[in-house]
Amino acid sequence: MISVTIKKGYDLNIEGKPSSDSEDLPKPEYVAVLPEKIPFIIPRLSAEKGDKVKIGSVLFEDKRHPEVKFLSPGGGEITDMEFGPRRIVKAIVIRLDETESFETFDSISESGLEKIGREELLQILLGRGVWQFIRELPFRDIARHDKIPPAIFVTSDDGEPFQPDPAVYLKGKKELFEFGIRILSKLAKTVHVVGAVRRPATTEELDGLITHTCKGPYPAGDAGVMIYHTKTASSENRSWYICAQDVLTIAQSLKSGVYSVERVMVLAGSASIERKHIRTRAGVPLEHLVRGRVKTGDVRYVVGGIFRGYTAPKESYMGFYETSLTLLPESREPQPFGFLSPGFTKPTYFRTFLSALSRSDLAMDCNLHGDVRACINCGSCAQVCPVDILPQFAFKCVLADEVEEFLEQGLLDCAECGLCTYLCPSKIEVCKILRDAKAKYYKEQG
Amino acid sequence: MKIIKNMFDSRRKHFVKGGKLERLYPIFEATETFFFFPAHGTQTGPHVRDNLDLKRFMSFVILALMPPFLFGIYNTGYQCHLASALSTDFISVFLRGIYIVLPLVIVSYGVGFFWEFVFAVVRKHPISEGFLVTGLLFPLTLPPTLPLWQAAVGISFGVVIGKEIFGGTGRNILNPALTGRAFIFFAYPVRMSGEVWTVISGKAVDTFSGATPLALAGLTAASDTVETFLAKSGLTFSKLFLGNYPGTVAGTSSLLCLIGAVILITVGIASCRIIIGGVLGMLVTGFALNLLATQASMPYLSLNPFYHLVMGGFAFGITYMATDPVSAPGMDTAKWIYGFAIGALTVLVRVFNPAYPEGVMLAILFMNIFAPLLDHFEIRLRLKRRIVNVG
Numbered sequence: 058m059i060s061v062t063i064k065k066g067y068d069l070n071i072e073g074k075p076s077s078d079s080e081d082l083p084k085p086e087y088v089a090v091l092p093e094k095i096p097f098i099i100p101r102l103s104a105e106k107g108d109k110v111k112i113g114s115v116l117f118e119d120k121r122h123p124e125v126k127f128l129s130p131g132g133g134e135i136t137d138m139e140f141g142p143r144r145i146v147k148a149i150v151i152r153l154d155e156t157e158s159f160e161t162f163d164s165i166s167e168s169g170l171e172k173i174g175r176e177e178l179l180q181i182l183l184g185r186g187v188w189q190f191i192r193e194l195p196f197r198d199i200a201r202h203d204k205i206p207p208a209i210f211v212t213s214d215d216g217e218p219f220q221p222d223p224a225v226y227l228k229g230k231k232e233l234f235e236f237g238i239r240i241l242s243k244l245a246k247t248v249h250v251v252g253a254v255r256r257p258a259t260t261e262e263l264d265g266l267i268t269h270t271c272k273g274p275y276p277a278g279d280a281g282v283m284i285y286h287t288k289t290a291s292s293e294n295r296s297w298y299i300c301a302q303d304v305l306t307i308a309q310s311l312k313s314g315v316y317s318v319e320r321v322m323v324l325a326g327s328a329s330i331e332r333k334h335i336r337t338r339a340g341v342p343l344e345h346l347v348r349g350r351v352k353t354g355d356v357r358y359v360v361g362g363i364f365r366g367y368t369a370p371k372e373s374y375m376g377f378y379e380t381s382l383t384l385l386p387e388s389r390e391p392q393p394f395g396f397l398s399p400g401f402t403k404p405t406y407f408r409t410f411l412s413a414l415s416r417s418d419l420a421m422d423c424n425l426h427g428d429v430r431a432c433i434n435c436g437s438c439a440q441v442c443p444v445d446i447l448p449q450f451a452f453k454c455v456l457a458d459e460v461e462e463f464l465e466q467g468l469l470d471c472a473e474c475g476l477c478t479y480l481c482p483s484k485i486e487v488c489k490i491l492r493d494a495k496a497k498y499y500k501e502q503g
Numbered sequence: 504m505k506i507i508k509n510m511f512d513s514r515r516k517h518f519v520k521g522g523k524l525e526r527l528y529p530i531f532e533a534t535e536t537f538f539f540f541p542a543h544g545t546q547t548g549p550h551v552r553d554n555l556d557l558k559r560f561m562s563f564v565i566l567a568l569m570p571p572f573l574f575g576i577y578n579t580g581y582q583c584h585l586a587s588a589l590s591t592d593f594i595s596v597f598l599r600g601i602y603i604v605l606p607l608v609i610v611s612y613g614v615g616f617f618w619e620f621v622f623a624v625v626r627k628h629p630i631s632e633g634f635l636v637t638g639l640l641f642p643l644t645l646p647p648t649l650p651l652w653q654a655a656v657g658i659s660f661g662v663v664i665g666k667e668i669f670g671g672t673g674r675n676i677l678n679p680a681l682t683g684r685a686f687i688f689f690a691y692p693v694r695m696s697g698e699v700w701t702v703i704s705g706k707a708v709d710t711f712s713g714a715t716p717l718a719l720a721g722l723t724a725a726s727d728t729v730e731t732f733l734a735k736s737g738l739t740f741s742k743l744f745l746g747n748y749p750g751t752v753a754g755t756s757s758l759l760c761l762i763g764a765v766i767l768i769t770v771g772i773a774s775c776r777i778i779i780g781g782v783l784g785m786l787v788t789g790f791a792l793n794l795l796a797t798q799a800s801m802p803y804l805s806l807n808p809f810y811h812l813v814m815g816g817f818a819f820g821i822t823y824m825a826t827d828p829v830s831a832p833g834m835d836t837a838k839w840i841y842g843f844a845i846g847a848l849t850v851l852v853r854v855f856n857p858a859y860p861e862g863v864m865l866a867i868l869f870m871n872i873f874a875p876l877l878d879h880f881e882i883r884l885r886l887k888r889r890i891v892n893v894g
Contacts (some may be wrong), residue, residue, distance in 0.1 A: 071551065133798045176516055195894060295891045357550065364549045385550060391508070391539035397562065403554040408771045409563055410554055425543040427556025428536060431673030433558070445889070449833060450882065469892040475549040482555045483673075489547050502894060 058109040060254075061286045063273030067476055069363070070404055071094060071218050072418040073327035073383070077335035079225055086111045088131040088153060088340040089374035089422035093144040094360075094367065095189070097198045097499075100127070102148050108135045113160030113316035116149055125199060127226075127377075128186035130318045130339040132157025148374065159252070164314030170239060178243050186315075187310050189377070190303035191244075193295060194281055195469040196499040201295045209245040210283055210298040211238070214253040216275030216364045217474075219325035219383050224258035225323035225334045226302050234301070237308035248285075259333065266409055275364070276443055287442040294469070302380060320377065321345060326383035327420045328356040342374050346382050355387035357423050364475040388424035406437070406480045430483040438477035438487055444470040448477040448487045455494040468495060506727035511535050515811060529623035533630040558733040560772060561632040564823070567773075568623060568639055569818060571656075574746065575753030576600035579647040582749045607642035609656050612657045614643070618662040621669030622671065631672035633829070637661065640680040640823055642866075643753035644816060649687070650869040657687040677871045678830045681820075681864055688864065716743060716750075717815040717853065717860035720803060729806040743813040764822040771772055773826035776835060780842025781821035785811050803854045811850055830871040834885075837877035845870050 067098060094099040094145070099120040104110060110129040119125040120242070127152060137150040162185055165173070179202050182188040191209070193200040196198070213223040241248045251266035252260045260267055270276040280298030288294065299307075301320065309317035318338040325332040330350040337346065340502040343358055360365045362381035375382070392398070400410030405420040412419060438448035446467045454463035468491060511531075518531040519522045536558070577593075580600030584591050589599075615638045623630045641658050661683020666675040716738050721728045733739075738748055746756025753759075767773035772830055789808020796805035811817065825831060825845050832841050845866045852862030861867060 069551070138683065141539040257624060287891055288643060291891050291893075294890075294894070337888075338506075355546075359548075362548075363551055366548055366550070368550065383550075388542045388544040391542045393507075395541055400554060400662050405554045407553070407555045409559055409770065414556075423544045423550050424552070426552050426554045427558065428543070430557045430629065431671060433557065433560075433633065433673050433828050435828045435832075439833075447833075447882065447885075450878075464893050465886055465889075465891075467886070467889050467892060470889075470893055479549045479551070480553040480555070482553070482557050482560050484556065486547060488549070490518045496631055499894070 058268060058331075059287065060270045060272065060284060061277075063271065063277040063443055064399070065287060065441055065472075066216075066274035066277055066282075067441045067480070068216060068274040069218050069479075070416050070418050071327075071363070073219070073325050073332060073385075074418070075219060075222075075323045075328065075332040075334060076324040077225055077334065079321065079336055082335055082337040082341075082345065084153060084400045085338070085341045085345040087136070087150055087342055087374075088338065089148045089150045089342070090127060090130060090340055091148050091374060092117060092127070092149070093141065093375050094131075094376040095127075095378070097121075097196075097496075098125075102138075102146065102149075104129075104135055104149070106135050106138050109133070110135060110151060111158045111160050112318060112320060115186075117146070122199070122201075124183045124202075125189055126184065126186050127189070128160075128316050129268045130316075132159065135328050150374075159315045161185070162310075162314045165311045167239075168238060169310075170236070170443055173243070175243055178240065181311065182240075182307065185310050185316060187303075187307045187440060189298050191241075191299045193297050194413050195285060195294055195471075196495060197281075197401060197473070198499070204295070206297040207293045208247045208284075208296045209241050210269075210280040210296060211241070211248060211250045211301055211304055212278060212280050212283070212298055213251060213259055213301040213500060214256050215279035215474075216253070216255060216273075216274075216277060217284070217364050220362060220381050221302065221323045221324055221334060222258070223256060223301050224262050226305065226438060227259065227262045230305055231262060231264075231266075233308045233312070235262065235472060236312060238266060239306035240307060240311065241299070241304065249283070250301075251278055251280075251283055253392070273443075275476070276474040279443075279472050279474065281470065282443045282474075285470050285472070289478070300378075303373055303378075304489050316360055316500035320375075320380055322380045322382065324350070324382050324383050324384070328352045328354075328386045329409045339377070340374050343369060343371055343382060344482050346375070347371070347384070351384055352386070357385045357387050359383040359385060364479070365473060386420070386422040406441070407482075425484055429485065432481075432483050432485055437480050437482065441476045441480065443474060443476070444472055446471055446491075448491065449471070452458075452485070452490045455490050460498070463494065464498075468498075471495060507538055511538070529628065529630050530535045530620055533623075533709075538549070542731055548726050557632045561635050564767065565639060568636075568643070568762040568823065570642060570762045571753035571756055572639070572754050574756050574759050575643060575751075576604045578755060579603050579752060580749055581747060583647075588875075603647045604642070606651055607645060607647070607752070608616055608639065608652050609648070609864045610651045611642040611658045612638040615656050615658045615662050618659060618667065626671070628671060633672040635661070636827075637666075637680045639769075641683050644680065644684050644751050644819065644824075646750075653687050655689055656690075657683040658687045659683075664671040673829055676875075677828055677868055678824050678827050681824055681868055681871075684864060688861070694848040696742075718749065720806065720814065720853070727802060729802050730810065732802075733810075740810065740813065741829075743810070751816055754819040757813040757818035760818035760822045764818075765828065767822065774828075774831065774838050774842075775843075777826050777831060777842035778821055780839040781825060782812065784843035784846025784848075784888050785817065785850055786846070787843075788850040792850065801854070806854075808817035808850075811853070815853070815863065817849055817863045820849075820867055824863075824869050825870070830874060831882075832874040832878045834878050834881040837874070840877055841870050841874055842884040844873070 083465045100117040102117045104116050112132045114129045116129050131151040131153045133153040136152045139147040141147045189199045191200040249268045251269045251459050254272040260428045306317045322335045358369050359471050360369045403410045451466040472494050473490045517797050518528045520637040618633050663677040665679035665682030669675045695704040766773045786808045792804045848866035857873050
């Protein structure tokens with residue numbers, strides 16, 4: 058077992074952690090797929106409003122790679138197709154039937170897997186709508202199946218606040234997970250299973266399967282961070298990664314022969330009343346997860362994590378990859394002479410507030426806590442960057458459009474963790490600038 | 504508070520887009536955010552943000568400036584009363600100090616903010632909090648006797664040429680406060696040469712001449728040592744350390760600058776690398792010059808290096824000026840070199856060029872120019888260790 062220790066990074070002392078209890082939710086009335094929230098894809102619809110679909114029917118494919126199919130997470134009628142500006146497909150909403158029907162595929166047994174070749178396995182994964190769980194670094198797009206990657210990283214927890222505890226969704230599923238790992242082993246030279254030191258229960262659950270352990274603050278355990286700290290040559294940059302829960306989904310789909318829609322999600326954040334794990338299905342409405350367990354007042358719904366997630370209206374649905382819903386209070390009223398307060402309850406990375414004396418959890422809201430100013434080169438971002446980028450210099454290279462220079466600065470190693478933006482005292486969207494530059498470079502490369 | 508808030512809310516419509524005072528929005532914004540922490544929400548992830556902002560950041564520098572500032576007010580009044588043979592009780596001395604120093608501070612802030620406002624309105628950017636520090640640093644490095652119009656010219660030069668023509672806060676190469684000081688140092692050398700500290704304090708006394716330690720040190724005869732020569736003028740080591748002798752407003756007391764440095768390092772605003780590097784650079788160079796000293800050489804060469812630390816404005820410069828993050832290098836090793844070079848250059852300028860008694864100002868400005876180069880080399884070395892990733 059290789060252990061990696063990451064010194065840079067930062068753990069938020071934020072209030073609102075979920076308990077490890079889990080709750081089974083009844084069936085929702087609607088489910089949806091949100092093509093808009095799947096990075097980089099260009100959807101080409103193969104169903105339309107009013108169509109009857111089964112669980113596992115093809116809803117759309119990726120125009121760039123038509124073999125990548127996106128399947129329906131529910132059986133029923135497509136009641137709505139929401140389009141955004143420039144006909145971008147925002148949501149495909151399905152009203153579930155009382156008893157849903159399934160598309161059935163051949164089930165693959167443990168022994169059956171041995172007889173399948175790599176090419177055939179690829180076709181199976183693509184056809185069953187589970188291929189897209191595997192993503193490729195450094196751009197985090199869906200993996201290109203025509204390449205053999207140097208490695209696949211199976212990640213479980215990177216310390217981002219309020220993600221599902223791997224021990225909850227892996228409990229009692231070691232065999233299934235092992236099956237999933239065997240599937241992945243057929244695709245790549247090696248499969249690395251990353252366990253986080255901060256989650257000892259996962260290590261117990263996956264006894265013997267973990268190949269790497271990662272110690273350190275957020276985002277230790279992220280695939281991009283792991284690869285940065287373990288790689289020995291440039292050829293490893295294009296490794297693939299997948300989340301441990303999605304390994305279970307792949308394994309379940311192949312083993313049972315039906316498209317698996319079970320998910321374990323988390324409802325957390327200081328604006329939610331009951332914070333816990335929830336066993337439900339893919340694409341559920343946010344309201345269905347929350348079920349009124351929300352404090353009154355202006356609340357922000359964050360899907361997918363405080364650092365990397367996105368804000369969604371409460372009428373929205375969970376995305377394809379996201380398994381976490383965090384409810385945060387919106388920013389409060391302006392504070393008189395806010396910059397003079399001693400700040401016992403103001404969480405900070407720095408030592409300019411008295412809250413720095415303790416690491417107890419504090420409530421955080423969505424306030425920017427300041428105004429955008431010019432960069433004063435304080436260098437705080439470089440102190441926390443887990444992949445040793447110098448964000449204060451790199452983002453200026455990006456703004457000056459110096460492509461060669463920002464590549465040299467290591468832009469593509471960026472784990473998109475958002476810590477630089479989190480603590481910038483000038484409130485510059487450093488991470489967004491770097492992330493957008495990465496995406497632009499990727500699109501230009503084709 | 505509610506009244507003030509309503510006042511801002513009712514006047515906002517004039518300043519936002521389409522309002523008749525739209526162009527003056529930066530001024531409105533700066534005033535409003537002084538009273539109220541803005542309630543802007545985050546637009547993209549991360550959805551929560553750290554509480555530290557630039558206003559708080561700069562407030563801490565101001566806070567750390569308070570010990571030397573208050574002492575500077577006291578000392579100015581004290582020296583003035585001493586020279587005029589007036590009572591030296593605390594209250595009257597302090598009031599005299601305020602009477603002399605406050606106009607300098609007001610002129611510095613007033614004129615400086617005028618330029619900040621002009622540039623903010625013309626260039627349509629918000630007013631940066633950085634000037635809160637510059638505007639206070641500048642008068643503290645001046646002799647208290649400087650005519651106010653010269654202070655106004657100095658801060659104008661510092662803000663406009665030192666900062667705004669480069670694009671404003673964060674883009675300047677030189678420290679604006681020091682740029683302004685350097686300007687009056689060269690433009691009006693009589694007032695700034697450091698040889699004569701002249702008090703024109705209203706009717707109390709017309710002029711008073713008293714040499715600053717740095718000027719005295721340069722005048723030491725070859726047969727004497729600097730230490731004894733200074734001691735003859737009443738400037739012992741402890742007096743130099745405590746700072747109750749004539750000099751710039753706040754630059755005299757090394758002790759209080761040390762307290763300021765401790766505050767800044769404790770809260771993590773100033774880089775301890777620069778400060779410690781500067782002290783080391785000064786001591787190492789001082790000792791090296793001691794080794795060069797012979798009977799026939801200048802007495803300055805054999806000065807105990809610790810005297811360099813407490814003489815003149817070094818302590819003030821290295822604590823508050825050299826640590827300005829914008830004009831200092833951003834990389835860790837570069838900061839050590841930068842600090843060290845400032846200390847070393849200060850000694851060299853002082854010893855070998857007595858025409859410029861205050862070496863620290865020139866040393867910092869000189870190293871400001873080299874800061875990007877130091878960063879460049881360290882970044883080059885650092886990038887060599889990275890495994891190339893071009894996708």
